[in-house]
């Protein structure tokens with residue numbers, strides 16, 4: 001991730017990160033220009049997914065399967081086999 005100093009426009013670097021939650025991290029930044037010396041904090045946050053995690057969808061499918069009554073599980077399995 002590239003960061004820029006808002007004071008002088010030079011490239012900066014991230015010196016430390018502070019993960020405040022699953023979805024939000026604070027980035028401690030420092031200007032690369034020694035004559036500037038600006039340090040600041042930026043925020044990086046989760047916004048939205050573009051495609052779902054395969055891990056999540058598989059887990060969800062298993063959980064839904066387990067929640068079905070045994071008869072319905074068998075019907076679904078039979079249907080899945082037929083679809084191949």
Ligand SMILES: [Zn+2]
Pocket residue numbers: 005006007008009010031032033036037038
């Ligand atoms: Zn600067």
